[in-house]
Amino acid sequence: GCxxxxxxxxxxxxxxxxxxxxxxxxxxxxxxxxxxxALNEWKDLVEERSDGTMMLELFPSSQLGSKNDIIDQMLAxxxxxxxxDGAFYAERGVPDFGIVFGPYLFDSWDxxxxxxxxxxxAEQSQLLEEKGLKILTSxxxxxxxxxLTTKPVRTVDDLRGMKIRVPNNTIQVKGxxxxxxxxxxxxxxxxxxxxxxxxxxxxxxxxxxxxxxKFHEVAKYLTLDGHVRNFTTWVMGADVFNSLSQEHQEILMxxxxxxxxxxxxxxxxxxxxxxxxxxxEGVEIIEVDPSEFKQASxxxxxxxxxxxxxxxxxxxxxxxxxx
Amino acid sequence: xxxGKKLLSRVLNIDLLLSGTALIALIIATFSGVIMRYFLxxxxxxxxxxxxxxxxxVVFFGASAAFRSGSHVAIEILVDLLPDKxxxxxxxxxxxxxxxxxxxxxINGTGLVKQLLSTGRLTNILKIPFPVIYSALPIGCILxxxxxxxxxxxxxFNDKLxxxxxxx
Amino acid sequence: MMDINVxxxxxxxxxxxxxLKIPVFITLLSGSVVYFMLTPSVPVQIIAQRVIAxxxxxxxxxxxxxxxxxxxxxxxxxxxxxxxxxETIIGKMPGGLAQVNVLLSTLMGGLSGSxxxxxxxxxxxxxxxxxxxxFSKEFSSVVTASSAMITPLIPPGIAMIIYGSIANVSxxxxxxxxxxxxxxxxxxxxILVGIIxxxxxxxxxxVESLSSSEKIRAVMxxxxxxxxxxxxxxxxxxxxxxxxxxxxxxxxxxxLLGLVYKEMKISHLKQGLKETINSTxxxxxxxxxxxxxxxxxxxxxxxxxxxxxxxxxxSNKYVFLLAVNLFLIIVGMFIEGxxxxxxxxxxxxxxxxxxxxxxxxxxxxxxxxxAIGALSPPMGTLMFVTCGITRxxxxxxxxxxxxxxxxxxxCLMLLTFVPAFSTGIVNLFY
Ligand code: NA
Ligand code: NA
Numbered sequence: 021g022c023x024x025x026x027x028x029x030x031x032x033x034x035x036x037x038x039x040x041x042x043x044x045x046x047x048x049x050x051x052x053x054x055x056x057x058a059l060n061e062w063k064d065l066v067e068e069r070s071d072g073t074m075m076l077e078l079f080p081s082s083q084l085g086s087k088n089d090i091i092d093q094m095l096a097x098x099x100x101x102x103x104x105d106g107a108f109y110a111e112r113g114v115p116d117f118g119i120v121f122g123p124y125l126f127d128s129w130d131x132x133x134x135x136x137x138x139x140x141x142a143e144q145s146q147l148l149e150e151k152g153l154k155i156l157t158s159x160x161x162x163x164x165x166x167x168l169t170t171k172p173v174r175t176v177d178d179l180r181g182m183k184i185r186v187p188n189n190t191i192q193v194k195g196x197x198x199x200x201x202x203x204x205x206x207x208x209x210x211x212x213x214x215x216x217x218x219x220x221x222x223x224x225x226x227x228x229x230x231x232x233x234k235f236h237e238v239a240k241y242l243t244l245d246g247h248v249r250n251f252t253t254w255v256m257g258a259d260v261f262n263s264l265s266q267e268h269q270e271i272l273m274x275x276x277x278x279x280x281x282x283x284x285x286x287x288x289x290x291x292x293x294x295x296x297x298x299x300x301e302g303v304e305i306i307e308v309d310p311s312e313f314k315q316a317s318x319x320x321x322x323x324x325x326x327x328x329x330x331x332x333x334x335x336x337x338x339x340x341x342x343x
Numbered sequence: 344x345x346x347g348k349k350l351l352s353r354v355l356n357i358d359l360l361l362s363g364t365a366l367i368a369l370i371i372a373t374f375s376g377v378i379m380r381y382f383l384x385x386x387x388x389x390x391x392x393x394x395x396x397x398x399x400x401v402v403f404f405g406a407s408a409a410f411r412s413g414s415h416v417a418i419e420i421l422v423d424l425l426p427d428k429x430x431x432x433x434x435x436x437x438x439x440x441x442x443x444x445x446x447x448x449x450i451n452g453t454g455l456v457k458q459l460l461s462t463g464r465l466t467n468i469l470k471i472p473f474p475v476i477y478s479a480l481p482i483g484c485i486l487x488x489x490x491x492x493x494x495x496x497x498x499x500f501n502d503k504l505x506x507x508x509x510x511x
Numbered sequence: 512m513m514d515i516n517v518x519x520x521x522x523x524x525x526x527x528x529x530x531l532k533i534p535v536f537i538t539l540l541s542g543s544v545v546y547f548m549l550t551p552s553v554p555v556q557i558i559a560q561r562v563i564a565x566x567x568x569x570x571x572x573x574x575x576x577x578x579x580x581x582x583x584x585x586x587x588x589x590x591x592x593x594x595x596x597x598e599t600i601i602g603k604m605p606g607g608l609a610q611v612n613v614l615l616s617t618l619m620g621g622l623s624g625s626x627x628x629x630x631x632x633x634x635x636x637x638x639x640x641x642x643x644x645x646f647s648k649e650f651s652s653v654v655t656a657s658s659a660m661i662t663p664l665i666p667p668g669i670a671m672i673i674y675g676s677i678a679n680v681s682x683x684x685x686x687x688x689x690x691x692x693x694x695x696x697x698x699x700x701x702i703l704v705g706i707i708x709x710x711x712x713x714x715x716x717x718v719e720s721l722s723s724s725e726k727i728r729a730v731m732x733x734x735x736x737x738x739x740x741x742x743x744x745x746x747x748x749x750x751x752x753x754x755x756x757x758x759x760x761x762x763x764x765x766x767l768l769g770l771v772y773k774e775m776k777i778s779h780l781k782q783g784l785k786e787t788i789n790s791t792x793x794x795x796x797x798x799x800x801x802x803x804x805x806x807x808x809x810x811x812x813x814x815x816x817x818x819x820x821x822x823x824x825x826s827n828k829y830v831f832l833l834a835v836n837l838f839l840i841i842v843g844m845f846i847e848g849x850x851x852x853x854x855x856x857x858x859x860x861x862x863x864x865x866x867x868x869x870x871x872x873x874x875x876x877x878x879x880x881x882a883i884g885a886l887s888p889p890m891g892t893l894m895f896v897t898c899g900i901t902r903x904x905x906x907x908x909x910x911x912x913x914x915x916x917x918x919x920x921x922c923l924m925l926l927t928f929v930p931a932f933s934t935g936i937v938n939l940f941y
Contacts, residue, residue: 044810050677051857081677081853083809088464089564092455095462096554113463152462181384189467193388204386205468207569210753212682213667218750219380234675234682362788366575373576373759377752395567401575402566402799405792414789415534416797416899418888420906422532437533444540447558451547454556480559 041074041268043256044100046084053228054290055103055162056080058283065275074268076101094257095152101256105162107191109144113151115329117144119338123195123317124310126249131342133159136251138341154261157276158253161284163226163291164246168235170221173243174306176200176316185211185223190325195247196224198320199313208233215239226250227294236303243306245313351493355411358404358486365400372397389468396466396476403483410490431499438495445484445491452481514550518811521545521804522845529888535895536793539800546807558803565802566795569755570669573628574794576758579787580765581632585639586779587769589736594640596733599726606708608641609654610701616658617665617697618740625669626885627798628758630659630893631790634900646713648903649911656897656908657915658700660882663848664693667754670878673849678860680870688871688937692879695922695932703918735768794896798847801892805846809854814842818858828866832927835859836880843884844891851881875933876926883919886912 045063049055056078063076084090090102091112110118119125126132135141136158145155173179180200186192188205196203204220214220216238223235224247230236254276261269299305320326321335331337372393380386387393409415422433459473466473521542528538540562547558584590597611615637616629633655641651663670666686675682707713742764743757752760769775808814821838825831842851856877863873885893888909898908926932 052679077812079809080857083854085561085564085806089560092458092462092464092560093554093557096455096458096556098554098557099552111465111467183380183384183386188388188391193468202384202386203388204380205388205391206753207391209570209669209672210755212672214750214753216667217747217753219753232676232679237681237683359785359788362792363784366579366784366788366791369572369575370579370759370762373572373756374763377756377760381751391569394569394572398572398575398795399563399566401788402792402795405788406796408785409789409792409796412785412789414793414899415536416793416895416905417532417534418530418905419532420904421530433531437531440528440531440533440541441537444537444544447544448540448562451555452559455559458556477559477563480563 040070040072041264042077042099043074043272044077044079044084044098045102045254046079046082046090046100047103048082048087049080049103049229050232051080053232054286055160055228055283058160058279058286061282062275062279065278066271069271069275070268074271091153091255094255094260097257097260099260101156101254103160103162103252104255105250105252107187107189109148109153110191111189112148112153114144114147116331116334117148118191118326119321119330119334120251121191121195121248123198123247123320124314125338126342129161129249132249132251135338135342140337140341149258152258153255154258156254156256156261156273157280158251159277159280159284160252160254161280161287162250162252163228163287164244165224165226165248165250166230167222167224167243167245167247168230168239168303169241169243170215170218170239172241172304172306173222173245174308176312182221183219185214185220192224194320194323194325195317198323199247199316211235212238227291227298231294231297236298236301240303241306242298242303243308245308246310247313247317355407355486355490355493358407358483358490362401362404362408365397365404369394369397369401389466392466392469392471396471399476400479403479404486406483407486407490410487410494413494434495434499438491441491442488445488449481449484449488452477452484456481514811515813517546517549518807518813520549521807525804536796536800539797539804543800543803543807561803561806562799565799570625571627571795571798572755573625573758574631575787575791576755576762577625577628577632578635578790578794579783580758580761581635582783582786583762583765583769583775584636584736586775586783587765588772588774589739589765589768590636590640592733592736596729596737599729606646606704606713608637608644609646609650609704609708609713612637612641612651612654613658613661613697613700613704616661617693626659626662626882626893627794627896629662630656630897631794631900633659634897635786635790638901644713647911648901649907650707650711650713652897652901652903652908653911653915654700654704655901656893657886657912657919658697659893659897660886660919661693661696661700663878663882664689664696666690668878670849670852670881671874673852674856674874674878677853677856678870678874680874684871684937685874688875688933689878691932691934691936692875692922692926695925696919699918699922700915703914707914735771739764790900793899794892797892797895801847802850805850808846809850814846814851814854815858818855822858822862828868829928831862831866832868832876835863836876836923836927839877839880840883840887843881844887845884847892848878848881848885852877869930869934871937872926872930872933876923879923879926883916883923886919887916 045059047055059078063078066074066076084100085093087102087104087108090100091104091108094100106117106120126135148155167173167184169182171182176199182201183204184196184201185206186196186203193203193205206214206220211220211223212233212235215235222239295305372390376387376390422430425433456474456478459477464473465471524545525538525542528541529535543558547553547555598607612633615633634652638651638655642648666689668689671685671689672682674680675685739761743761746752746760747754747757817838821834825834842855860870860873864870885891887894888905894905894908898905
């Protein structure tokens with residue numbers, strides 16, 4: 021994507037008739053990651069489809085702030101879009117959304133895409149909209165989350181007592197606790213050194229993030245456990261979205277889905293390449309029996325922490341929605 | 344008058360009390376976190392969000408104490424070269440800028456806290472409401488305005504208030 | 512075009528107010544206030560969020576921890592014992608304590624990556640001792656601030672981790688590459704300190720050599736304090752705690768020693784906490800305010816646009832390197848190093864590679880430039896932090912720092928034109 025000169029008009033307001041609407045997109049991933057490449061595709065599509073009356077400006081590497089910061093910015097009324105998933109929406113007032121981050125919820129990506137098309141998902145999105153957040157597109161693959169460790173993990177038992185860095189949220193903490201590991205939340209910036217010195221034993225994330233963080237220089241075992249099929253969504257403030265013209269709204273959502281398909285194709289290609297890179301750089305790739313891990317994770321869905329905030333029978337409802 | 348000053352200094356030292364408590368909590372949580380993780384293999388999952396909470400409190404409540412102890416850095420050279428009368432004018436102008444900026448931050452910091460209040464945002468693990476953490480900014484700004492006003496008064500009229508809180 | 516004018520106006524407001532004896536953090540904030548007032552499309556509460564976000568960072572916790580550790584070491588008698596010990600070892604060397612200052616930063620580099628924490632701790636601990644021994648306040652402050660530049664170069668360092676993950680360069684190699692410039696800076700700075708000290712007659716007031724029994728006594732009495740670096744480095748290497756947490760461990764250890772030596776009283780404890788709060792607040796408010804302004808520059812794509820211009824107008828490798836050096840020093844004056852890196856590395860690193868510049872060498876040039884910016888006006892955080900604690904006047908600091916600026920520029924040119932300084936050690940290892 022070679023987007024032509026960026027707009028000199030940074031304010032995304034629709035005051036003048038000639039000024040294009042500028043929407044800023046902030047995300048954590050670095051330039052060159054598949055997600056960033058797909059975003060550039062989205063940017064081009066928006067510009068092309070709207071005849072230059074709407075533009076996306078991309079801000080990778082958390083340049084506009086953390087995900088939570090950007091969500092607060094859009095709630096305050098800024099023209100900004102970010103990438104977020106169920107764990108975040110659970111903390112923004114739609115608790116049932118959190119389940120999508122539960123371990124081994126989806127057996128295949130087909131289930132994921134059927135699920136995001138389901139009426140249950142539409143209802144939850146509506147609830148989120150009432151909380152001020154409008155999901156633009158939900159068909160983006162972020163990747164299967166795998167585990168990279170300093171000691172080999174071949175079975176669930178190997179995980180016992182291992183300190184695995186997880187992001188700072190209850191869903192991911194509990195997801196590793198039920199496997200017998202010791203989940204250790206820690207800032208991602210500290211993780212490289214912590215792995216090197218043995219303060220922690222591993223971390224989890226999709227392959228591109230693991231590779232770009234260079235963590236494999238200090239942790240040589242990659243267990244392909246796929247504990248979460250991580251799809252993601254692009255979100256914007258509902259009020260800001262409603263202030264756009266009907267045409268712009270449609271373009272934004274439609275091209276978002278199109279770029280999502282492009283992203284998913286890219287992700288699958290890059291996954292293979294990344295595995296090759298890991299191998300070439302001396303990482304042992306460990307294939308495991310997912311059913312053993314899945315079984316060990318079942319107790320997650322009956323933990324009191326979650327059942328007390330989730331709707332009754334949520335697990336069954338969700339399983340039904342992905343059929 | 345003396346009694347009034349004493350009372351004022353007591354009230355003002357609330358900022359030191361709050362940030363001091365946060366600092367002690369920060370040190371204890373971090374040190375015991377090391378022990379829990381390494382020796383007991385049972386790390387505090389809430390450590391990071393608690394540390395950041397304490398940090399924000401230390402800084403914003405400590406900020407007004409730093410005004411009273413004269414710890415905030417400023418470039419003095421140009422003003423010090425000027426004759427006394429102009430110096431005073433600039434000092435008053437500077438006071439107005441400081442107060443203006445802090446009022447702006449008090450208002451918009453309150454706006455941020457109100458927004459967080461209405462969206463009900465909590466920290467991920469301890470479920471601390473964000474307004475509890477971030478209200479340190481608007482409150483800190485108000486305390487800074489008060490401390491700075493006293494210090495400027497002191498400097499302009501040489502009425503030694505001798506407020507505690509400094510390390511000078 | 513309008514918003515660029517607004518940003519320019521904000522920058523001018525900062526530069527003017529900076530010289531009117533207004534606290535630096537207020538000056539920096541006033542620039543952001545101007546931007547938000549003149550850009551109504553950006554919701555105002557974001558200004559408060561950006562200041563808080565600049566402070567809410569785990570690696571920056573090193574600041575309160577190491578400041579507090581430094582303060583408690585002063586009250587517990589740890590500093591005094593270490594100073595006596597250092598004097599017996601290097602007492603006759605010109606500029607003894609100033610040399611200790613430089614060496615200590617190099618050693619500290621082995622444990623943490625925060626130059627701010629390093630400068631703040633040594634400004635608290637070493638500068639008063641240096642003044643007692645006859646060094647001027649300005650010289651002591653400049654040595655402290657400029658030697659703190661070494662800290663992020665010696666591994667581990669957060670700058671290398673960020674650079675490596677953005678530019679797809681091995682972090683392990685970057686860690687090792689930092690040792691070269693780190694040692695270069697340490698040695699050249701010690702030589703400069705030696706020359707200046709000799710010229711000004713900064714030397715130990717001790718005339719005669721110590722007897723061996725006196726030497727042994729000095730070592731014995733400093734034994735526990737000298738264990739501190741051993742405990743900290745050991746603890747980090749064994750994975751017991753992270754570099755950030757090491758600061759909290761240092762606090763607890765110096766408190767324990769304070770009890771052992773019976774030199775620390777409750778009143779000291781209170782005073783120490785107070786000092787820590789005052790210094791932490793004044794340091795972190797500058798960091799938070801600078802980070803809010805950096806957010807504005809990034810959002811308006813100012814550094815991105817200028818980088819584009821540089822890339823498009825230059826077509827020679829060496830001109831490119833010189834232009835990048837100049838540009839990065841200026842950027843470093845306005846934007847904190849790691850924030851600048853996130854924005855500029857993806858734009859500049861591929862161009863450097865296209866010119867055939869080694870990726871490791873370019874990383875070192877980049878990181879070194881950011882460090883220089885932290886030392887110079889208008890927004891050099893290292894300079895403000897040090898002067899805030901030692902109460903050195905900024906103008907006197909800058910005057911005293913001139914030989915050090917020249918030294919840094921010479922080192923920068925060496926790094927720029929002699930790749931071996933950055934890649935030599937890496938090639939030995941890999
Ligand atoms: Na030093
Ligand atoms: Na370091």
